[in-house]
Amino acid sequence: MAVIRTEHLSHVYSEGTPFVKMAIQDVNLSIEEGELVGVIGHTGSGKSTLIQHLNGLLKPTSGKIYIDGEDMWADKSKLRDIRFKVGLVFQYPEYQLFEETVYRDIAFGPRNMGLSEEEIDRRVRQAAAFVNVTEEMMHKSPFELSGGQKRRVAIAGVLAMNPKVLILDEPTAGLDPKGRDRILGQIQEYQQDQQNTVLIVSHSMEDVAKFAKKVLVMNQSKVFMYDDTEKVFAHAQEIEQMGLAVPQVTRVFARLAEMGYPVDPHTYTIQAAKRQILDLFDAQEQKQKKGGM
Amino acid sequence: MLRDITIGQYFPGHSFIHKMDPRMKIIASVMYIVILFVSSHPLSLLLGVLMVTGMYMISRISARMVIKSLKPVVPIIIFTAVLNLFFMTGPSEPLISFGFIHIYPEGVRMAILMAVRIMCLIAGTSLLTYTTSPIELTDAIEVLMGPLKRLKVPVHEIAMMMTIALRFIPTLIEETDKIMNAQKARGADMETGSFTQRAKALIPILIPLFVSAFRRADELALAMECRCYRGSVGRTRLKQLEYTKRDAIALVVMLACLAAVILVNIYL
Numbered sequence A: 001m002a003v004i005r006t007e008h009l010s011h012v013y014s015e016g017t018p019f020v021k022m023a024i025q026d027v028n029l030s031i032e033e034g035e036l037v038g039v040i041g042h043t044g045s046g047k048s049t050l051i052q053h054l055n056g057l058l059k060p061t062s063g064k065i066y067i068d069g070e071d072m073w074a075d076k077s078k079l080r081d082i083r084f085k086v087g088l089v090f091q092y093p094e095y096q097l098f099e100e101t102v103y104r105d106i107a108f109g110p111r112n113m114g115l116s117e118e119e120i121d122r123r124v125r126q127a128a129a130f131v132n133v134t135e136e137m138m139h140k141s142p143f144e145l146s147g148g149q150k151r152r153v154a155i156a157g158v159l160a161m162n163p164k165v166l167i168l169d170e171p172t173a174g175l176d177p178k179g180r181d182r183i184l185g186q187i188q189e190y191q192q193d194q195q196n197t198v199l200i201v202s203h204s205m206e207d208v209a210k211f212a213k214k215v216l217v218m219n220q221s222k223v224f225m226y227d228d229t230e231k232v233f234a235h236a237q238e239i240e241q242m243g244l245a246v247p248q249v250t251r252v253f254a255r256l257a258e259m260g261y262p263v264d265p266h267t268y269t270i271q272a273a274k275r276q277i278l279d280l281f282d283a284q285e286q287k288q289k290k291g292g293m
Numbered sequence B: 001m002l003r004d005i006t007i008g009q010y011f012p013g014h015s016f017i018h019k020m021d022p023r024m025k026i027i028a029s030v031m032y033i034v035i036l037f038v039s040s041h042p043l044s045l046l047l048g049v050l051m052v053t054g055m056y057m058i059s060r061i062s063a064r065m066v067i068k069s070l071k072p073v074v075p076i077i078i079f080t081a082v083l084n085l086f087f088m089t090g091p092s093e094p095l096i097s098f099g100f101i102h103i104y105p106e107g108v109r110m111a112i113l114m115a116v117r118i119m120c121l122i123a124g125t126s127l128l129t130y131t132t133s134p135i136e137l138t139d140a141i142e143v144l145m146g147p148l149k150r151l152k153v154p155v156h157e158i159a160m161m162m163t164i165a166l167r168f169i170p171t172l173i174e175e176t177d178k179i180m181n182a183q184k185a186r187g188a189d190m191e192t193g194s195f196t197q198r199a200k201a202l203i204p205i206l207i208p209l210f211v212s213a214f215r216r217a218d219e220l221a222l223a224m225e226c227r228c229y230r231g232s233v234g235r236t237r238l239k240q241l242e243y244t245k246r247d248a249i250a251l252v253v254m255l256a257c258l259a260a261v262i263l264v265n266i267y268l
């Protein structure tokens, strides 16, 4: 059964004012359990609006959202439980830190869930371990940490609630490539370990290609495509027409294929690219050997 | 939501009053306040009412806005009216005597005058913020307070602080919205619970908000320094304030009204 399902979901901001804005329109989605989904789209295409619906922070203007088959807005008193089930990490989450120590900040979510002290302690340590927050950092004030460290603490704060679905809005914005790979690697590890569903909003096609099993493409407040990663990148041209960049390797390989080399034009990871190029060289070498004999 | 709050209720427009020099508007507002307080005769207060009605008609601001601006002061109006009604005594016979309460005709008269005066005061001064953008307003305040510089009052700095504060109100509202959502996503519960529980629930919002406000202030100070901001010394303006014929007309009208009120006071 789908963990998250939406039916004709639409949202209009500032309805009834001159600033009215249709942010998402007729979104029909079905996200299965255990999937790692990359969400891409232009700025302003409605990504953040969509994901804020998935844990009940925004109320749909029209349409329905089902979490585990249950209509989210049918019973408002259950909304808080849904927020524990669907964990949302906002863009620049480091600005939400407030406690005296890192440990207490990570414990904020689990404490709100009303868990026992031992369980809270266990969850905090587990979440901290996932994002490499060290024991030494745990007793510091969150305001003493570097930007990347703060980001990891903030992510741990949501991981500690152990949500069934984890949604991250551009978790790597403003980080250097190393910090970016690190956070994405840790999220991937978490997903594999817990077998949870994870959605990551990202502007980096390279990142999406690297980690996501499925890709959701938003365009002008509508879902443009939702499919397996390779199938989505098979539509490289359409995606580029929307003004989004496909991974650079994909462009290189499309061009190589155009030039007549026997490569797959829908290559989108460095690993696959490397393998194909090595194969190509091997084939060439063999041909030369044959020719020499 | 929070976003729907509008502060510095400015309604852009192109009326005579909108186009007046903001300095003249402040001066006129002060004169209007003086007129209201000088007028003790019903006739002169009637002039005050006519003036405010006329000004709203010229500015084309809807009557709904007048009602909206009066709403918060209704308790004050009622309170003063009641006080005047019960505690004002006069030489004539009381209209009603009920136990220790005596209501004199002077009390009734005073209660009505007071209520009208307060309503005119609020409606008239609201017009200033309705028709002047906050930036124009602070510019005008800076110029009008200029003479205080002699007394070593940091006039420019005060005006700059006001401008910055006004500029950051929407930013901070947006930020509050964001932080509230982020903490709600972590299960913060702000809508239920006792008063102390709710007050406590504000901590996770206020601390990040303060931290970010300080960070923004720091960044802004740095950015201003990078652009060689060094206070008012030698600073010129892109938009020079200039008095026009319009302002002269307004001044003459205000002076005439003030004179009329004073004459009414003397001769009636």
Ligand SMILES: Nc1ncnc2c1ncn2[C@@H]1O[C@H](COP(=O)(O)OP(=O)(O)OP(=O)(O)O)[C@@H](O)[C@H]1O
Residues within 6 Å of the ligand: A013, A014, A021, A022, A023, A041, A042, A043, A044, A045, A046, A047, A048, A049, A050
């Ligand atoms: N609170 C709001 N009030 C009014 N309009 C809004 C609000 N939030 C977003 N919008 C508008 O809705 C549209 C979608 O915004 P959204 O934040 O969902 O885009 P996004 O895909 O997340 O963009 P980005 O990649 O820049 O984060 C935009 O046009 C935006 O201007």
Ligand SMILES: [Mg+2]
Residues within 6 Å of the ligand: A047, A048, A049, A091, A169
């Ligand atoms: Mg966004």
